[in-house]
Amino acid sequence: MAKQFSGFEPEHECFVAEQHIFFVAxxxxxxxxxxxxxxxxxxxVLGPNRLVWLNLTGSGNETAAHLRESPRMTVMWCSFTRRPLILRAYGAATAIHRDTPGWAELYAHFPDEIGARQIFxxxxxxxxxxxxxxxxFMDFREPRETLHNWAEKAGPDAIATYWAERNAVSIDGKPTGIPADLPVS
Incomplete structure (x- = not known):
């Protein structure tokens, strides 16, 4: 049955590292x-009470818009193999854009991705x-490279245009905070 913890335990961190997918609400x-x-x-996972995730260019930018009004976030992982387990992390998050102090420090935790849009x-x-x-039960076959390949092919100028046209406001018309003139590199 459900158990609650004040932060990530070492076994939780191992579980997170094994998962190929997570969900953000x-x-x-x-x-x-x-x-x-x-x-x-x-x-x-940067410690028992901190996690960061790199948000790549996508068709929407809802999370960034929501966090401007309410910092609540839930992240969930579930095992599709071995022992059945669902793990949820609840808390408050902020969006770090490329032009925000702290971007370089946090971005250093991730592989370089041309389409990197924010870090939460x-x-x-x-x-x-x-x-x-x-x-x-489901089997993992391989990562999908479509987003990475699209961003590489599009290049920085096309990605910046995409952000301005498709990622500046949420589906509810709320601003996401992504600067329209932010250079992509």
Whole structure:
């Protein structure tokens, strides 16, 4: 059954490192709740009460918009192999943009990605495990390289244009805080 912890325990960190996918949920006080699957090598646990994840260019930018109004965030991992387990981290997060102090320090934790858009820095106040008995078994085949390949082919100028046209506001019309003239490198 569910157990609660004040932060990540070493076994939780090992579990997180083994997962190929995680899910992020945020919500502003008004508007839609966002739940997004994330992959690639884009998440790091930096201590018992801190995690960061690299947000790559995508079709939306809901998380950044939501955090401008409410810092609440939940991150979830679930095992599709071996023992059934669901792990959730609850807390508050901030968006670190390329032009924000601290970007370079946090970005150094990740592989270089041309489409890196923000880093979300989360202070974790609760970690919860639950059984995951109903989560199906699934096999991991390989990472999907489509996003990386798209960003490499598009190049910095096209990505900057994409951010300005598709990532500056949420689906509810809320600003995401991504600077329109931010250089992509």
């Amino acid at each position: 945020t919500a502003a006080p008004e508007g839609r709740v966002n739940l997004s699957p994330k992959g690639m090598d884009s998440l790091r 820095d989360m202070t974790v106040d609760l970690v919860q495990t639950s059984c995951g008995y109903a989560v199906p």
